Amino acid sequence: MPKLDIVLVGLNHKTAPVSVRECLAFSKEETISTLKTLQDFDHIHETFLLSTCNRVEFLMASTDIEQTVKCLKDFIAQSKNISLNKFDTSLYVHEKDEAVRHLFRVAASLDSLVVGEPQILGQIKDAYLTATEKKTSGVILNRLLHRTFFVAKRVRTETGIGDHAVSISYAAIELARKIFGDLEDKKIMLVGAGEMAELAVEHLIRHHAGDIFVANRTFENGVAMAKRFKGTPIRMEEISEYLKVADIIISSTGAPGFVIERKDVKGVMRSRKNRPIFFIDIAVPRDIDPDINKANNAYVYDIDDLKGVIEENMEDRNKEALKGERIIDEAVIHFRQWYESLDVVPTIVALREKIDDLVKLEIDKTLKGLPHLKHSDTEALSRMSDALINKIMHHPTRFLKSDRCRGNKSIYLDMTRKLFKLDD
Numbered sequence: 001m002p003k004l005d006i007v008l009v010g011l012n013h014k015t016a017p018v019s020v021r022e023c024l025a026f027s028k029e030e031t032i033s034t035l036k037t038l039q040d041f042d043h044i045h046e047t048f049l050l051s052t053c054n055r056v057e058f059l060m061a062s063t064d065i066e067q068t069v070k071c072l073k074d075f076i077a078q079s080k081n082i083s084l085n086k087f088d089t090s091l092y093v094h095e096k097d098e099a100v101r102h103l104f105r106v107a108a109s110l111d112s113l114v115v116g117e118p119q120i121l122g123q124i125k126d127a128y129l130t131a132t133e134k135k136t137s138g139v140i141l142n143r144l145l146h147r148t149f150f151v152a153k154r155v156r157t158e159t160g161i162g163d164h165a166v167s168i169s170y171a172a173i174e175l176a177r178k179i180f181g182d183l184e185d186k187k188i189m190l191v192g193a194g195e196m197a198e199l200a201v202e203h204l205i206r207h208h209a210g211d212i213f214v215a216n217r218t219f220e221n222g223v224a225m226a227k228r229f230k231g232t233p234i235r236m237e238e239i240s241e242y243l244k245v246a247d248i249i250i251s252s253t254g255a256p257g258f259v260i261e262r263k264d265v266k267g268v269m270r271s272r273k274n275r276p277i278f279f280i281d282i283a284v285p286r287d288i289d290p291d292i293n294k295a296n297n298a299y300v301y302d303i304d305d306l307k308g309v310i311e312e313n314m315e316d317r318n319k320e321a322l323k324g325e326r327i328i329d330e331a332v333i334h335f336r337q338w339y340e341s342l343d344v345v346p347t348i349v350a351l352r353e354k355i356d357d358l359v360k361l362e363i364d365k366t367l368k369g370l371p372h373l374k375h376s377d378t379e380a381l382s383r384m385s386d387a388l389i390n391k392i393m394h395h396p397t398r399f400l401k402s403d404r405c406r407g408n409k410s411i412y413l414d415m416t417r418k419l420f421k422l423d424d
Helices: 018-024 028-039 065-079 097-107 119-133 139-158 168-180 195-206 219-228 236-242 262-266 290-294 303-368 375-401 409-419
Strands: 005-012 044-051 055-062 092-095 188-192 212-215 232-234 248-252 277-281 298-302
Touching: 005 018, 005 065, 005 097, 005 139, 018 055, 028 044, 028 065, 028 119, 044 119, 044 139, 055 065, 055 097, 055 139, 092 097, 097 119, 097 139, 097 303, 119 139, 139 303, 168 195, 168 248, 168 277, 168 298, 168 303, 188 195, 188 236, 195 248, 212 219, 212 236, 219 232, 232 236, 262 290, 290 298, 298 303, 303 375, 303 409, 375 409
Parallel strands: 188 212, 188 248, 212 232, 248 277, 277 298
Antiparallel strands: 005 055, 005 092, 044 055
16 A cells, blocks of 8 residues: 555634634534545545634545645535635645644644643544544554644643633632632622623632622522522622622623722721632623722722733743643654654565565575485575575664664665565
8 A cells, every 4th residue: 555644634713714614614423424435535544533613624644645635625615515715725734744743733732722721632532532433543643643642741741831821710710819829618709690700700619619699680690690600699789798708709790880889898898807808800891999909908800900910821821832842843753753664664574575585486496406405404494594584684674773764764765675676
């Protein structure tokens, strides 16, 4: 079989707007049928398909990259009922080392919309599971995907790429931890039902926060929200009373003015015995009076403050990403060495068989002219021929497997096959 090369064809949030990405997205069922269809193409021997909200990527082992890319583009256009010229310029094509490097970067979250986000690795594992279940991945892609998981884990372990909050909700929790240290058993008041506020509460729950109180202008919605978080619904008029016990207040309403003012907080600090109180204001316009910051042990952060934290953290992540790139460059080299070694074994086996056939042919000719030889003599000749073959093969085998021909291995393999006419 001709040599298989790795090729990756795809588009992502950098190359295509969401209007294009959503047209080319593949559901679970579509992914399964697509893998089966591509597997029937003569020049495609292994396939893997990753489809998320931010990217669609086809990873293949092919005997003809140019033909594979052409057929794949035509297939996408036909299966998605979309003209090729509407997405062709959004596609990127990576071959061999660059395909491997791209996959490693994606899995390590160096190519993500938010550098360091952990979800992409799980999505790749799910896509790989589908490929293995449908038997569309083989020796090459299996090895590549397993190395991908190892590299992604190493990048996350050996760098700080995921250490800093880069979402509004998580940045808020990071600030809360700086103020309180341990968030365990801290009481939370959720004012309003904004999505980011809900996410912040979910993060707090993961940190073992305590009681949750939910205030909402529509009390019925507050009851539903409280039930979701196993909390207590309260009316908006009760907020001042619950400021006496709440440690963290997360506010995200659509109110035109302040929901909590400085006088509300000033009146409860004595009963709180000056325990710190932390306000996370994710509303626009703001819900929390910024003058509350002037009160002792009261801390107010609005969405602009949180964005500032995120920008600082993104700078930190980008610095850590440089370390990740070094790890990936090293991993690409190691994978290439393994990939090139796939050609070495068949060549060595073919060379040994060729020499073995030649030696045995000549021994058989010789033995026909020496009918008087004993059986023990012919066995001795056979042993000698095996030893001779081993000695002849020793240096070529060591050389082809050694580091000395690294980078030029394909040239040496090709020369070996031509010198000994192994392909005739």
